[in-house]
Amino acid sequence: MHVNRASLHSLEVADRFETDDSFEILLINHGEPTHVHLHVDDALSELASIEAPNHHVERESERRVRVTVHSHGSTFGKLKIATSYGAETRYVDVDIDEPIETEEPVQVDESLSKPQPRSDGRDDATGVSAVPWPLLALGLVAVALALVVAAWVGGTAAWLGAFVVVAAVAVATALAVGE
Structure with a gap:
């Protein structure tokens, strides 16, 4: 709905609106700040209500007003829209239909x-993580290579390095399996 587009306090609204559920009225102000009054007639008020009747809309701004359909049924009525305390008034025909129930079987x-299967890799029965075989194989290759290099090079430093590799692979495997 457009306010103040053609002239001061002017209203441009649709003639008719159909729905089967709650909806929002978008107040678009194209000019000076103004007050907009919204009112549902008696027929509409049996199924729907507006959160508040009076709304101040700032200059060159938009404001959304919720109309809540609070019970099922069908009705036809009028929504009254007035600007600046009745300076301009329009009526919109509103047709609320019974929602169509769709039966989509599950x-x-x-x-x-x-x-x-669980996305975290754990076995559903035991709750223990599945063994990450590629990681375990890579760890065994690293341990074997570290032991071969330590035996070939010899010395305390080489065997200490091999021990660090074995310990790191053992810790990584325990962390991977225990997650």
């Missing part, structure tokens, strides 16, 4: 009764 099969 398909359930036997696969729902079986344990599903």
